[in-house]
Amino acid sequence: MSHVYIAHSTLDLDDLLKLHEVMRAASIPAKFSPDDENHRSRNNADIDNAFAMIVLVSATSVRSKAVRQDVERAKALGLPLIPYQIDKARLNGFFKQEVQPHLRLSSTMPDGLDQLVAETLAAYKRKCPVIAVMNLKGGVGKTTISAQVFGAWHAMAGGRILLIDLDPQYNLTQTFYEMDTADESASVDRSVISLFERSRLHARDAQSPAENWLELSTEPFAPVARDNLIHDIMADGNSSPGRFDIISGQFEISKYAFATDNDALERIKRHFLRQVDFYRSEYDLIVFDTNPNATFLTRCALEAADRVVAPMHTDIYSLRGVKLLNEVIRTQIPVGKRPALSVLFNAVGRSEQSTFEADARNGEFDKVAGFPLSRALLKSALPRSKHLAVKAPQSGQPAWKQLAIHSGRGGGLKQIRESLKTIALELKALSDETH
Numbered sequence: 175m176s177h178v179y180i181a182h183s184t185l186d187l188d189d190l191l192k193l194h195e196v197m198r199a200a201s202i203p204a205k206f207s208p209d210d211e212n213h214r215s216r217n218n219a220d221i222d223n224a225f226a227m228i229v230l231v232s233a234t235s236v237r238s239k240a241v242r243q244d245v246e247r248a249k250a251l252g253l254p255l256i257p258y259q260i261d262k263a264r265l266n267g268f269f270k271q272e273v274q275p276h277l278r279l280s281s282t283m284p285d286g287l288d289q290l291v292a293e294t295l296a297a298y299k300r301k302c303p304v305i306a307v308m309n310l311k312g313g314v315g316k317t318t319i320s321a322q323v324f325g326a327w328h329a330m331a332g333g334r335i336l337l338i339d340l341d342p343q344y345n346l347t348q349t350f351y352e353m354d355t356a357d358e359s360a361s362v363d364r365s366v367i368s369l370f371e372r373s374r375l376h377a378r379d380a381q382s383p384a385e386n387w388l389e390l391s392t393e394p395f396a397p398v399a400r401d402n403l404i405h406d407i408m409a410d411g412n413s414s415p416g417r418f419d420i421i422s423g424q425f426e427i428s429k430y431a432f433a434t435d436n437d438a439l440e441r442i443k444r445h446f447l448r449q450v451d452f453y454r455s456e457y458d459l460i461v462f463d464t465n466p467n468a469t470f471l472t473r474c475a476l477e478a479a480d481r482v483v484a485p486m487h488t489d490i491y492s493l494r495g496v497k498l499l500n501e502v503i504r505t506q507i508p509v510g511k512r513p514a515l516s517v518l519f520n521a522v523g524r525s526e527q528s529t530f531e532a533d534a535r536n537g538e539f540d541k542v543a544g545f546p547l548s549r550a551l552l553k554s555a556l557p558r559s560k561h562l563a564v565k566a567p568q569s570g571q572p573a574w575k576q577l578a579i580h581s582g583r584g585g586g587l588k589q590i591r592e593s594l595k596t597i598a599l600e601l602k603a604l605s606d607e608t609h
């Protein structure tokens with residue numbers, strides 16, 4: 175669980191509580207120190223797990239030994255510092271050196287508090303980016319890439335990765351689990367539907383949102399503990415450190431495509447965005463596999479995502495899908511909230527198709543695409559390979575065995591693993607650089 179840590183002096187309690195409330199309203203988990211030397215060891219664990227530190231700068235906090243120690247620890251860990259000045263404190267040497275260079279916000283600024291929330295939220299998102307794998311064209315490899323490229327990311331970089339199956343076809347879930355297991359999970363609402371509506375996972379007496387397609391529940395609900403919702407494809411302690419989890423999909427999320435109550439849908443979308451933000455605190459990366467047609471689910475995915483990865487084949491139909499996707503992003507998502515778009519060539523063969531790839535890289539299709547496609551293309555591409563063909567999970571076999579990076583035999587596997595790793599590395603570098 176990660177949170178923002180608020181360093182403060184005991185005398186600034188009113189400001190601290192106000193700030194804590196503001197963070198809660200913005201769905202940003204926050205912790206603060208009791209400012210007591212005896213609790214120092216507990217504070218240290220809280221600082222170690224934080225994604226950023228807000229420092230309340232005041233006449234008393236500049237003199238507090240505890241605050242000084244907090245800041246020193248943040249510095250040693252490389253935590254982003256977000257100082258917020260709440261009175262006319264005179265900075266001492268330590269604060270001048272360590273805090274002042276980051277100090278831009280104060281309570282005297284008319285929108286100081288809003289900016290503080292925005293900066294903290296940005297740090298929260300940097301800690302765990304959200305990537306949507308999407309193309310408004312079917313069968314281009316979205317599901318394959320969601321599983322295999324991010325499986326390779328996990329194998330290389332470790333960390334905690336969460337896959338969310340946002341496609342009503344729920345092929346990603348079926349990549350890892352047999353149909354019966356997936357459906358059993360859905361039958362108790364242990365699935366993606368519990369990110370949208372209050373379900374039996376949130377309250378035993380609740381009606382299942384999957385039961386009635388015509389009813390939308392807009393009742394607010396608190397997120398459930400991660401372990402009650404996810405399935406672990408690869409738990410901590412296996413060959414890679416970290417975890418590789420999935421929130422399984424189910425067909426009934428199609429109901430939102432049929433719903434006509436726009437107010438209810440808007441609220442359900444907000445529930446979804448809040449839930450995703452909540453689970454960011456427990457992961458380093460969240461990945462959505464998405465449906466190929468533009469629906470309410472597409473909008474939800476685009477609003478939550480920091481980056482879209484669009485797989486495309488070397489053909490004009492895929493190109494058209496990417497063109498439409500770019501249009502949907504531009505027309506539906508306001509500037510400033512738009513996810514970055516990266517395009518990944520998939521199932522590239524050696525023959526004449528590579529001409530298409532070369533042309534795309536040379537900018538030949540930028541005009542048809544309606545945006546600089548050549549600049550959005552990832553340098554690496556995923557070749558066509560029999561090792562990436564769909565294979566049903568075997569009964570009794572662990573789910574991670576479905577990942578090409580960890581399992582399988584046969585010629586060409588080494589090359590495909592190299593490709594998966596190269597793509598994962600390129601995406602990771604892009605993600606790190608954006609932030």
Ligand SMILES: Nc1ncnc2c1ncn2[C@@H]1O[C@H](COP(=O)(O)OP(=O)(O)OP(=O)(O)O)[C@@H](O)[C@H]1O
Pocket residue numbers: 311312313314315316317318319341343345464465466520521522556557558559560562563564
């Ligand atoms: N690089 C590849 N090499 C060989 N086969 C591939 C490759 N990428 C995808 N496939 C195969 O192509 C088919 C479609 O892939 P996938 O299901 O990942 O596409 P999708 O975009 O998720 O489809 P949908 O739009 O239906 O969700 C699958 O049978 C998959 O195994």
Ligand SMILES: [Mg+2]
Pocket residue numbers: 316317318341345346463464
């Ligand atoms: Mg798919």
